[in-house]
Amino acid sequence: MAVCVAVVGRDNQPLYLRTLPHENALQYHYLVHTSLDIIQERVASAAQTAGQAKAGHHDPWDQYLGLLHFREDFRVYGYVTNTRVKLVLVVEAANPALQKDADVRAVFKRLQAAYIRLVCSAFYTPGEQIVSRLFNDEVANIMSPD
Amino acid sequence: LQAATADSGIPAAGAEVAFQFLHSELVSFLLREQLQGGGGGPATVQQCRAQLSKLETMGFQVGQAYVEKMTKDLPRFRDDLEIVKFLCKDFWASLFKKQVDNLKTNHQGVYVIIDEKFSLLVPMARGKQYLDRCHLYTAFPCGLIRGALTNLGLRAIVTAEVEELPRVKFQIQLVQHST
Secondary structure (H helix, E strand, O other), X not given: OEEEEEEEOOOOOEEEEEEOOOOOHHHHHHHHHHHHHHHHHHHHHHHHOOOOOOOOOOOOOOOEEEEEXXXXXXXXXXXXXOOOOEEEEEEEOOOOOOOOHHHHHHHHHHHHHHHHHHHXXXXXXXXXXXXXXXXXXXXXXXXXXX | OHHHHHHOXXXXXXXXXXXXXXXXXXXXXXXXXXXOOOOOOHHHHHHHHHHHHHHHHHHHHHHHHHHHHHOOOOOOXXXXXXXHHHHHHHHHHHHHOOOOOEEEEOOOOEEEEEEOOOOOOOOOOOEOOOHHHOHHHXXXXXXXXXXXXXXXXXXXXXXXXXXXXXXXXXXEEEOOOOO
């Protein structure tokens, strides 16, 4: 169960942020904002290490960025699409359901599918704030215990 | 319109033809006067440009959404050339059922894409007939390319030239290089 899901646009503008109902959203805004620096660093370093394939390390050109950082009891994961939209997921450290990389990747795949469905809708222009109820419901599904 | 082009990515026999008809109708609807030989006068020329601009914007929005869907599972692109190559191969194949025939670049932000048998013009004519009107039918594809490039991070100006149907030359000029 994620504690917070955020979608950040191409120019680092926040498009969407959703937390569990009883939580204070502001601290998550800060958390996501700091993780943007790390994302930028990872993307830039991938550009620099182009051509060096390291066995055993995960592909620097993968869309999934993995664990970005730890903070108190939270772990923050990142994902960058080819259209430069960033998805950030904040998870409780002790969460049993999302311990393995594969589980987190699956969550990001679902999030990306929801975002693509949103972009294909005639009522949404990329770069705008996300107010779609359908997207909201899908994220709620992803965040709540399945 | 977005639904129709989204469908043309899925291998369904009717979808490609449906898109071609839809596109033709779109052009006819927006440019009724010009197509009937409405002719001169500054007012109609301006109207024509406004309608073409509308067509191109539609193409732009469709291109943006389409490329979002298409690049879902691909690894991230390394540089501009890879993005343009993706456009020429996968994107073109998905929309027009064939790859681009020739790609040239001067490595300074200008790319020329040549399609010998552009699928939207193939049903119309072969040779030099209707040459004066085919720019009406290349506005939407220019928008498609521009939308796809913009969503992938490359701002560009896209124009098309037709010297002989159905051979189309698209010229892409990058406005600023992406990181």
